Amino acid sequence: MATVQVWDPLIRIFHWTVAVVFVANYFFNEKGGDLHIILGYTAAGMLVLRFFWGFVSHGAARWSDFFPTPSRLVAHWSSLLRGEGYRRLGHTPLGAVVMILMMSCLAGLATTGYMMEETDMFWGVEWVKDLHWGFATTLLGLVVLHILGVLYESCRLKENLPLSMITGRRRR
Ligand code: HEM
Numbered sequence: 001m002a003t004v005q006v007w008d009p010l011i012r013i014f015h016w017t018v019a020v021v022f023v024a025n026y027f028f029n030e031k032g033g034d035l036h037i038i039l040g041y042t043a044a045g046m047l048v049l050r051f052f053w054g055f056v057s058h059g060a061a062r063w064s065d066f067f068p069t070p071s072r073l074v075a076h077w078s079s080l081l082r083g084e085g086y087r088r089l090g091h092t093p094l095g096a097v098v099m100i101l102m103m104s105c106l107a108g109l110a111t112t113g114y115m116m117e118e119t120d121m122f123w124g125v126e127w128v129k130d131l132h133w134g135f136a137t138t139l140l141g142l143v144v145l146h147i148l149g150v151l152y153e154s155c156r157l158k159e160n161l162p163l164s165m166i167t168g169r170r171r172r
């Protein structure tokens, strides 16, 4: 079957790094421990790289390729309402909304983590801790939505989308 490269190596490394860090930091390691902080900063570094990559790369990684503008969202939404098959090589507009929200939560986690860990002013401050927890738990909800969306789209399109995030390739 003819396939085409959609997700470049940087997107894939970014993706699986943030996925592993999220699961490790939310469920497994000591909150605020050394490993938590190292992993958290690793995800933050990848996010900064991904941000700039969206301006200099080509194809599906570019912000301009997938940014969910109102006209793109309306087009996607109305094609869903009409029951038409919607497929594009790259993020769909509604999927992109979830992705940008996930990236924003990661940025919020890194910022509040930094405030708690590296500044005297915010060390031990309750609202910063609460905000950090809020970003982490919102991200958990978005990740569930994201995975359900990926699985639903994989069934609908009869295409293995999780595999595409490993190989980088999708059906032409
Ligand atoms: C994917 C990234 C991250 C996730 C999912 C995450 C998740 C969490 C969660 C769920 C808690 C417990 C919050 C609570 O119960 O109140 C926590 C605590 C903490 N996190 Fe993170 N975190 C991340 C990144 C970071 C980063 C980058 C830093 C620091 C640079 C950091 C520093 C801390 C600290 C110091 C605490 C302990 C707060 C306290 O004293 O209760 N985290 N984190």
Ligand code: HEM
Binding pocket: 011, 014, 015, 018, 019, 020, 022, 023, 050, 061, 090, 091, 092, 095, 099, 102, 103, 143, 146, 147, 150, 161, 162, 164, 165
């Ligand atoms: C566990 C935490 C996860 C997080 C935080 C996460 C986050 C993200 C982000 C930020 C993107 C956008 C990538 C970019 O443009 O650079 C993305 C895309 C994607 N993710 Fe995840 N992800 C997670 C788990 C998963 C899992 C478990 C799967 C597979 C079942 C998956 C499959 C995908 C796929 C297929 C795409 C591309 C979607 C599309 O067709 O537009 N993700 N994810």
